[in-house]
Amino acid sequence: MAGKRGFGSIRRLPSKRYQARYMGPDGNRHQATVTFTNKADAEGWLARERELVERGLWASPWEREQAVAASPCGGDGPLAGGPVTVSLFISGWLPSVELRPTTRRDYESLLRNHIEPQLGEVVLQELSKLHVRTWWEALDPTKPRARSKAFQFLHTALNGAVELDLLPSNPAALPRRTRIRTKTARRIEPLSVVELEALADKMPAHLRLSVLIGGWCGLRYGELAELRRRDMDAEDGTIRVQRAVIKVPGGFEVGAPKTDAG
Numbered sequence: 001m002a003g004k005r006g007f008g009s010i011r012r013l014p015s016k017r018y019q020a021r022y023m024g025p026d027g028n029r030h031q032a033t034v035t036f037t038n039k040a041d042a043e044g045w046l047a048r049e050r051e052l053v054e055r056g057l058w059a060s061p062w063e064r065e066q067a068v069a070a071s072p073c074g075g076d077g078p079l080a081g082g083p084v085t086v087s088l089f090i091s092g093w094l095p096s097v098e099l100r101p102t103t104r105r106d107y108e109s110l111l112r113n114h115i116e117p118q119l120g121e122v123v124l125q126e127l128s129k130l131h132v133r134t135w136w137e138a139l140d141p142t143k144p145r146a147r148s149k150a151f152q153f154l155h156t157a158l159n160g161a162v163e164l165d166l167l168p169s170n171p172a173a174l175p176r177r178t179r180i181r182t183k184t185a186r187r188i189e190p191l192s193v194v195e196l197e198a199l200a201d202k203m204p205a206h207l208r209l210s211v212l213i214g215g216w217c218g219l220r221y222g223e224l225a226e227l228r229r230r231d232m233d234a235e236d237g238t239i240r241v242q243r244a245v246i247k248v249p250g251g252f253e254v255g256a257p258k259t260d261a262g
Contacts, residue, residue, distance in 0.1 A: 008046040010039060018042040025053055030060050034165055048159045057156060059098045061163065086127060087111070087120035089166065090157045097160075101253055102246045107153055114139065114150035124161060129171045191215060213239070222246050223257050 008022030013035060020042040021031035030049075036042040052058040090111055099107065118135045119127070132154070139147045155172040162170050191199065200211040214224050222244035231240045244257040 007050045010042045010046070012039075020045050022046060022049060024060060025058055026060070028060075030062070032163075033061050045163065048163060051159070052156075055156070056103075057097050057099065059096055063096060084124045084166070085120060086122050086124055087116050089124045089161060090115070093157055093160045100246075100255070106149070110146075110150050110153045114146065115154055119154075124166060127158075127167070127171050129173060132172050220244065220257075226254060 008020060010018055010020050013019055015035070017035040017037060018039050018041070019031060019035050021029055024030045032042070032045050036045070049058070049061070094104070094107060094111070115135075118138060119131060122131055136147075136151060139150060141147065151172065155170065158167060158170045158172050161167040196212070196215040200208045200215075203211050210224055213219060213227070214221070217239060219227075219241060223241050226243040226245045227239070227241075231242060232238075233240075241257050243254055245252050245254050
């Protein structure tokens with residue numbers, strides 16, 4: 001029988017094992033590539049899938065498994081059968097996740113600068129909560145935002161390892177007293193109306209309007225840079241934000257202003 005849930009469903013098979021499935025963002029039904037010995041494990045898998053959807057990191061379970069299998073850390077890769085390190089797993093898992101170019105660039109930077117130096121050579125199956133706790137405490141506390149992003153990325157990547165049955169549970173869990181809290185490093189003082197107009201007046205003529213629109217409408221720079229005449233309706237007093245430009249290695253890329261999750 002299948003049980004009703006807020007996200008996905010779980011049914012017990014004749015083999016007494018549990019199968020979890022859900023309707024994905026692509027409109028198709030997806031199920032775990034493995035079945036579970038108990039219902040709690042199936043519920044945990046659905047919870048992790050829902051988290052991926054909500055954070056805009058989702059790809060189908062089959063696609064993620066195929067990507068990891070084809071990567072250097074699994075399947076037919078050159079290290080198949082050998083020990084899979086944290087660095088190798090994340091490097092192989094990352095291409096399987098659908099990400100915006102800027103997010104992918106940020107994740108690659110976090111892996112290279114914050115995760116690999118201390119955890120990269122740890123064998124994935126040997127990674128423990130103690131490893132993660134020691135790594136967390138060694139991160140620079142004067143950079144809380146980078147610290148927070150590094151932890152959240154590691155947690156998400158290790159969820160991928162759990163989904164692929166490479167880990168029984170996610171070791172990136174910290175006690176309540178060490179949970180990540182970030183605050184604005186400095187108070188932002190918005191420009192006054194007079195200051196905004198003065199700044200606009202100091203700009204070259206072709207950039208004056210962009211300063212006013214950015215100040216009054218709160219557009220991001222990438223959204224502002226991609227505005228076209230057809231996006232503005234002077235009669236209705238509206239602006240349609242339909243595109244954004246982002247800097248990527250080797251140039252720029254134009255895409256949607258935000259993901260569905262955002």
